[in-house]
Amino acid sequence: MTSPYQLLTKDPSSQARAGILTTRRGIIETPIFMPVGTQATVKAVSPDELHALGAPIILGNTYHLHVRPGESLIKELGGLHHFMQWNRSILTDSGGFQVFSLARLRKITEEGVHFQNHLDGTPTFISPEVSMQIQRDLGSDIVMVFDECPPYPCEHDAMKTSLERTLRWAQRCKEFWNQEKNKPLVFGIVQGGSHDDLRKHSAEALVEIGFDGYAVGGVSVGEPESEMMQAIEASTPYLPEHAPRYAMGLGTPPQMVEMVARGIDMFDCVLPTRLARNGTAFTEQGTLHLKNAPFARDTSPIEEGCTCPACEKFTRAYIRHLVKAEEILGLRLISLHNLHFYLNLMRRTRRAILEGTFSQFRNTFVSNYRKHSESIS
Amino acid sequence: MTSPYQLLTKDPSSQARAGILTTRRGIIETPIFMPVGTQATVKAVSPDELHALGAPIILGNTYHLHVRPGESLIKELGGLHHFMQWNRSILTDSGGFQVFSLARLRKITEEGVHFQNHLDGTPTFISPEVSMQIQRDLGSDIVMVFDECPPYPCEHDAMKTSLERTLRWAQRCKEFWNQEKNKPLVFGIVQGGSHDDLRKHSAEALVEIGFDGYAVGGVSVGEPESEMMQAIEASTPYLPEHAPRYAMGLGTPPQMVEMVARGIDMFDCVLPTRLARNGTAFTEQGTLHLKNAPFARDTSPIEEGCTCPACEKFTRAYIRHLVKAEEILGLRLISLHNLHFYLNLMRRTRRAILEGTFSQFRNTFVSNYRKHSESIS
Numbered sequence A, B: 001m002t003s004p005y006q007l008l009t010k011d012p013s014s015q016a017r018a019g020i021l022t023t024r025r026g027i028i029e030t031p032i033f034m035p036v037g038t039q040a041t042v043k044a045v046s047p048d049e050l051h052a053l054g055a056p057i058i059l060g061n062t063y064h065l066h067v068r069p070g071e072s073l074i075k076e077l078g079g080l081h082h083f084m085q086w087n088r089s090i091l092t093d094s095g096g097f098q099v100f101s102l103a104r105l106r107k108i109t110e111e112g113v114h115f116q117n118h119l120d121g122t123p124t125f126i127s128p129e130v131s132m133q134i135q136r137d138l139g140s141d142i143v144m145v146f147d148e149c150p151p152y153p154c155e156h157d158a159m160k161t162s163l164e165r166t167l168r169w170a171q172r173c174k175e176f177w178n179q180e181k182n183k184p185l186v187f188g189i190v191q192g193g194s195h196d197d198l199r200k201h202s203a204e205a206l207v208e209i210g211f212d213g214y215a216v217g218g219v220s221v222g223e224p225e226s227e228m229m230q231a232i233e234a235s236t237p238y239l240p241e242h243a244p245r246y247a248m249g250l251g252t253p254p255q256m257v258e259m260v261a262r263g264i265d266m267f268d269c270v271l272p273t274r275l276a277r278n279g280t281a282f283t284e285q286g287t288l289h290l291k292n293a294p295f296a297r298d299t300s301p302i303e304e305g306c307t308c309p310a311c312e313k314f315t316r317a318y319i320r321h322l323v324k325a326e327e328i329l330g331l332r333l334i335s336l337h338n339l340h341f342y343l344n345l346m347r348r349t350r351r352a353i354l355e356g357t358f359s360q361f362r363n364t365f366v367s368n369y370r371k372h373s374e375s376i377s
Helices: A047-053 A062-067 A071-076 A080-084 A096-101 A128-138 A156-179 A196-209 A225-233 A253-261 A271-276 A309-313 A316-324 A328-355 A358-376 B047-053 B062-067 B071-076 B079-084 B096-101 B128-138 B156-179 B196-209 B225-233 B253-260 B271-276 B309-313 B316-324 B328-355 B358-376
Strands: A005-010 A017-023 A026-030 A032-034 A057-060 A089-092 A104-108 A113-116 A123-126 A142-144 A185-190 A213-216 A245-247 A266-268 A280-283 A286-289 B005-010 B017-023 B026-030 B032-034 B057-060 B089-092 B104-108 B113-116 B123-126 B142-144 B185-190 B213-216 B245-247 B266-268 B280-283 B286-289
Touching: A005 A328, A017 A328, A026 A032, A026 A328, A032 A057, A032 A328, A047 A328, A062 A071, A062 A096, A062 A123, A062 A128, A071 A128, A080 A089, A080 B316, A089 A128, A123 A128, A128 A142, A128 A156, A156 A185, A156 A196, A185 A196, A196 A213, A225 A253, A253 A328, A253 A358, A271 A280, A271 A328, A280 A328, A286 A358, A309 A328, A316 A328, A316 B079, A328 A358, A328 B328, B005 B328, B017 B328, B026 B032, B026 B328, B032 B057, B032 B328, B047 B328, B062 B071, B062 B096, B062 B123, B062 B128, B071 B079, B071 B128, B079 B089, B079 B128, B089 B128, B123 B128, B128 B142, B128 B156, B156 B185, B156 B196, B185 B196, B196 B213, B225 B253, B253 B328, B253 B358, B271 B280, B271 B328, B280 B328, B286 B358, B309 B328, B316 B328, B328 B358
Parallel strands: A032 A266, A057 A089, A089 A142, A142 A185, A185 A213, A213 A245, A245 A266, B032 B266, B057 B089, B089 B142, B142 B185, B185 B213, B213 B245, B245 B266
Antiparallel strands: A005 A017, A017 A026, A104 A113, A113 A123, A280 A286, B005 B017, B017 B026, B104 B113, B113 B123, B280 B286
């Protein structure tokens, strides 16, 4: 199996790496942040705007798209890329996380999961094969294996039982693609919760099956940040250097930089768009709550020197007014800024790795962000 | 007083006219539709998008901007144009309509109106002079006189009493600008409800005072369409040909074309953006309710041949999905389409007048729109 990932540079002071991931729709320079397009749109943002922000890949949610509008409709209309007019790469998750966090009346069997969807309670069944079929019909460029996501905390025995089934499911996901032509990339997902031995076991077993890339799942599910980092550290040593590594569903800007230092290449997170809808912007100095009164007459942009479409034209005072008045343009502008911030943070991180200055960049960025964060928030 | 309005062509079959209105920020080809930017933004749309749609002028609401964020803040930050980054013309209404439709505990005196604002009940006072001062501080290019807007229906005697006060207020508004340098255009507003003699009296009295343009107010306030047209017909004969005429707060596409035929040059209406937020799009064949099931697999654009940003890229099926999933991009796309439809309808109307084909255009457009409207709606 040839790897879709080319490792360019390793940072001497940490596990950080700069590389290039190639999908059938183009190349992705890593480390990379992937904006989340749950329901066939990154919330409040158009495909043209995402292009302009320089996003080479976005994420789609298998569970949500299966429930509405359904993958058969999307397939009939030419696939997810054509449906939403996005011609760069798309990664789809497996639906596992949503089945275990959103759906009702779940029943897990060896075959798969029966549940009622969160919208109208329709009885639904997703198995490893069904998840692969949905992701195939969507036309995803990177598909994720279907996994069980136990809630946090989860005891060792229960986690081990779940993990073993998830590994059998991973094997079935892998086999699904044997009969398929025009394969996407297929990523395995390391589970094991906060148990180091299970993380190791999971990673080794997945590598044995063999995937194009490996994610660390079951993180950012309510555990303390130290355990989150520990889950990464307990997984990456057992993953091959020539494969991309993806930490699912996180995080804050410093968390991402810290995870890059622990060998992670790919991230997705709803924070940039979710916090934008609440009037919160990310900056080098932590988050800004733009509803706050001190911004009423503030004629500076969200962040000085920022080249995003919001900062190039609009003041904090104007955006604050829009947020207070509940005008959609307000959350549009903050969404653009936040997505730019996340995308650009990974571009800067990559540049630092390539230039051999990652250690300094990491220290400065993380301490600066955390120092100011509390005073401004 | 030199007129800001240049009459280019009169349609031989009706009162329709094509002209050019010049404000201190540029020229406006009439007939024109003005998108409504109530709270310093046209809802869901950015200034760049409005530019691209070819809008030469938008409307701002004096009442709303006075209540939040306040004209003193906007003035301090460089005026409304700079605040919202819109460098073309802005017309502001006088606040009269909102004071009489939104505000609470109203008390009308000869001096002005005391009320509590609709947001937090703050006691507020707006007089003709206060309205002019607010519009001046906003930096409006076309200001409207402060008028009383009696509810529909209103008996002759009550309307006459109200109208006489409104005329005295119009005189005070006119006088306000005598001491001012760098004057905007100032428009009078014909009132009189459904009473033809009062419309005539109002128009003649306003012309006697002398304004840069004349609006017909107190229309689209719940009266039948026939009375709306009657109110226009009872007003325009008494307005000077060399001044622009503006029908306030309306209407549907056929209503606008019919009003152009009755001598109206300018319109503003919230329908394009308001209906968009409910999933309704305007087309040549009436309105489309994009939530409806038949659009689920419809791969055509909202309207064939339309050159708006929504129709150039996206299908009805995708936009329907976005609307059903309550995604902001859905209402953004329909807002762009609807604003394009309204702006383009006036461009087509103008062209028809200039080319001498207005009569045919009017008949075809209105009958086509109304014929299909009911079957699709």
